[in-house]
Amino acid sequence: MIAYLSKVLYVLTERKKNLLLLLLMFALTSILEALGIGLIGPFLNIASNPDSIRKIALLDWTYQELGLQSSRQLVPIVGGVIIGVFCVKSILYFFSKSYIFKFSFNQKRILMSRLLNAYLIVPYTFHLSRNTATIIKNIISETNQFTQNCLLPLLNATANFVVVAVLLILLAKTNLLLLVLILGVLVPTFLLFQKFGKKFSKWGKIKSETQKEMIRVINHGLGGLKETRVIGCEPYFESQMEQQTHKYARAATLFQSSQLLPRILIETTLIIFLVGFISLSIVFSEQNLEDLTAVMGIFAVAALRLIPASSQFMQALGSLRNSSYALDMLYLDLKEIEKEELNKRSEFVYSAKREKSVNSHSGKSQAMTFFNQIDLIDLTYRYPGTSDLALEDISLTIKKGESIALIGKSGAGKTTLVDVILGLLEPESGDIRVDEVSVYKNLRYWQNLIGYIPQSIFLLDETIERNIAFGVPSKLIDSERLDKAIKAAQLEELVEQLPDGIKTGVGERGVRLSGGQRQRIGIARAIYHEREILVLDEATSALDNETERLVSESIRSLAGTKTLIIIAHRLSTVEHCDRVYLMEKGCVVKWGSYEEVVLEK
Numbered sequence: 117m118i119a120y121l122s123k124v125l126y127v128l129t130e131r132k133k134n135l136l137l138l139l140l141m142f143a144l145t146s147i148l149e150a151l152g153i154g155l156i157g158p159f160l161n162i163a164s165n166p167d168s169i170r171k172i173a174l175l176d177w178t179y180q181e182l183g184l185q186s187s188r189q190l191v192p193i194v195g196g197v198i199i200g201v202f203c204v205k206s207i208l209y210f211f212s213k214s215y216i217f218k219f220s221f222n223q224k225r226i227l228m229s230r231l232l233n234a235y236l237i238v239p240y241t242f243h244l245s246r247n248t249a250t251i252i253k254n255i256i257s258e259t260n261q262f263t264q265n266c267l268l269p270l271l272n273a274t275a276n277f278v279v280v281a282v283l284l285i286l287l288a289k290t291n292l293l294l295l296v297l298i299l300g301v302l303v304p305t306f307l308l309f310q311k312f313g314k315k316f317s318k319w320g321k322i323k324s325e326t327q328k329e330m331i332r333v334i335n336h337g338l339g340g341l342k343e344t345r346v347i348g349c350e351p352y353f354e355s356q357m358e359q360q361t362h363k364y365a366r367a368a369t370l371f372q373s374s375q376l377l378p379r380i381l382i383e384t385t386l387i388i389f390l391v392g393f394i395s396l397s398i399v400f401s402e403q404n405l406e407d408l409t410a411v412m413g414i415f416a417v418a419a420l421r422l423i424p425a426s427s428q429f430m431q432a433l434g435s436l437r438n439s440s441y442a443l444d445m446l447y448l449d450l451k452e453i454e455k456e457e458l459n460k461r462s463e464f465v466y467s468a469k470r471e472k473s474v475n476s477h478s479g480k481s482q483a484m485t486f487f488n489q490i491d492l493i494d495l496t497y498r499y500p501g502t503s504d505l506a507l508e509d510i511s512l513t514i515k516k517g518e519s520i521a522l523i524g525k526s527g528a529g530k531t532t533l534v535d536v537i538l539g540l541l542e543p544e545s546g547d548i549r550v551d552e553v554s555v556y557k558n559l560r561y562w563q564n565l566i567g568y569i570p571q572s573i574f575l576l577d578e579t580i581e582r583n584i585a586f587g588v589p590s591k592l593i594d595s596e597r598l599d600k601a602i603k604a605a606q607l608e609e610l611v612e613q614l615p616d617g618i619k620t621g622v623g624e625r626g627v628r629l630s631g632g633q634r635q636r637i638g639i640a641r642a643i644y645h646e647r648e649i650l651v652l653d654e655a656t657s658a659l660d661n662e663t664e665r666l667v668s669e670s671i672r673s674l675a676g677t678k679t680l681i682i683i684a685h686r687l688s689t690v691e692h693c694d695r696v697y698l699m700e701k702g703c704v705v706k707w708g709s710y711e712e713v714v715l716e717k
Contacts, residue, residue, distance in 0.1 A: 120436065123447040124270065127262065128223060138219070138271060141212040143278055148205035152198055159194050166191060216271045224263040227446070231255045234453045240540035241500050242453070249332035254449060257327045258442045265320075265439035273432035279425040297393060301385045302426055309378055309430045316374070316437035322367040324441050326360045333357050371438055378434075379427035386423060484561035486648050488551050490514040490679070495546035497536055506532045507543070507702045516648075519680040521690035523714070524699035530683045533699070534653055537681065539563050567642025571654040573634045575626035580611065581618040583626075584640045597644050605640035606669065607633075649679045687714050 162169050166187035169175040179190050235243075235251055287295040337344055337353035344350060495510040507529050514520055522530045535541045537548065539559045548555045548562070555562035575583050584601055585593040598618070602608055610633055614620040626634045642650050672692050684690045696713040698706040706713050 120440065120443070123443050124266065127227065127443065127446050127450065128267075138212065138215065139274065139278075141208060141215070145205055145208045145212055145275075145279075147282060148201055148208065152201040152205060156198065159191075159198055162187070162194065163191055212275070216268065216275075220263050220267045220271065223267060224259050227259050227262065228255055231259065231446075231449070234450065238453045239542075240535065244499070247328075247332065249328050249335055252331050253324070253328045254445055257331075258324065258445050261320075261324070261439050261442035262446055265435045266443055269432035269435035269439075273429050273436070276425040276429040276432065280422065280429060283422050283425070297389050298386065298422075301382060301389055305378060305381045305385070306430060308381075309434065312374055312434065313437045316371060316434050317440050319367040319371045320438035321441040323364055323371075323438075324445065326364040326367070329360045330357060330364070333360065371434070375431045375434055378430035379423065382427050383423050484550055484553065484555070484558065484565060486516060486550050486565055486679075488516055490649070491547075491549045491552075492537070493547045493549065495533070495536055495543045495548070497532060497541055497543045505702055507536065510546070510702075510704055512697060512704065512707070514679060514681070515694075516679055517676050518695070519682065519693040521682045521684055521693040521696045521710075522699060523684060523687065523690065523696060527701075528699040529702040530699055531653060532702070534651055534681065534683060538566060538568060538651060565648050567645060567647030567650045569635070569638045569642055569650060569652045573626065573638035573641075575622050575629075575634060575637065577621070577624040579616075579619050579621055580607075580614075580637065583622060583637055584618075584644050586641050586645075594644075597646070601640040601644035604643045604673065605636045606673070607636050607640055610636075643678075647678075649681065652680065652682045652684075654683055654685060690714075 497507040
């Protein structure tokens, strides 16, 4: 349990000290509740026999101080005190419960933002081994599971534990024998329920894994809707979804049904014991009936609170077990991300020259400038968990305004080299310098110089305007820069043809646009963000010849004004490049002009 709590505290973000305030509120509420219940016995006693106040020192003193004429006059005063205690207790209970909800759902809000931020900034290699469905599930489903079935039950269990403990102390003061009998009910029920612990964990794991699979099936089925519809494989995805939903429904049903057991067992057994105790006491005990009534009054009211409190406490423990898999997922991901961030620098071996370069230039507050050239110096990289080098001692120089091409067979290392240039992968050794300044001095400034245009452009389900000004709030979009980007990417004709112009929606993933139009929006996006270096990763390979010609014209029109780094399989698309680099097995084996590398190949 200690390990479980340590994970919860790690996943929780801020304001952990507020938990102490909650505990104090729980304790005060429980004490007031016990005080109110404890006063019910004496109240019933004096209500049936007002003269008995003389036997209770506090009540007798109050009677004397108030100068009352009759014992009966004290009854409504005692009743008013009890009412006041319960009213204060109820108000505190309401505010403590409301605060629990506020605290828990704020934690969910913060945790979702924290996870999204972590997944966005974590090293790119983290995502190479992760499925998107898992990440979506963690952000949406597991945070909800953590809030609803871990944090809320944990706080409620704490509150109910305090209530049960205080009520048991009260009962011990009232009648020790009856307390022993009640414990004889609660303890076996608790032990029996704890035997379900592994089952709860198993059902929680099934629910979590099936939710991930359901997201994956939805992504696959709807993500390739055209292929799904044309091939006619809808039943395949429907069958997969049916399998996962069946597993989820069964696990959820078993868990929710088991959560009913504590209240049923405690309520039934406790009533049997109470009724049996009263019956036997009347028959075999010589205890005064009035005293027995007072004792039973306390136990009756205490039982009304004890039954739900104890059953909710056990249910909360079941929820904690059920959510343990979700907690582990969040905990391990956050730990791994933290570890990645802490070890980020230690993963790379910087040369002495790089260190000297980094330390000899101005502070981080200045943006990186690019006037002359980019130097790739002895870049070496290997993917985590592999022994073979993906890149080995890559060195080349790119002048400002030049266009270079990277060619070679699949697996030659072209995309890996581009990912290193983009700052997504950081090299095992070597350096990238812009005008003699290492980009690793501030990677963000380097990335602010680069525009990336992949083979498949990611488009938001938004307007053309919002897709070009990607990541910029609507009110901050610069219309002059937008027009310039549209012209440079040769999108004017398309925009003029559309009824709503740049306000036209492109559909999810740009389904309302052709492949060439999507690529040109990608080019316009890079130009809008005023990126001086454009990296084109197979940007025309998926297009037909005519569309490729149009996109290539858009790219050629940028030559001289932008520095272009192009990966291409179609060699005709790199004829205009100043230099071509041929790569094999992570190495540059030949470079020169198009004629020298391609025509003499």
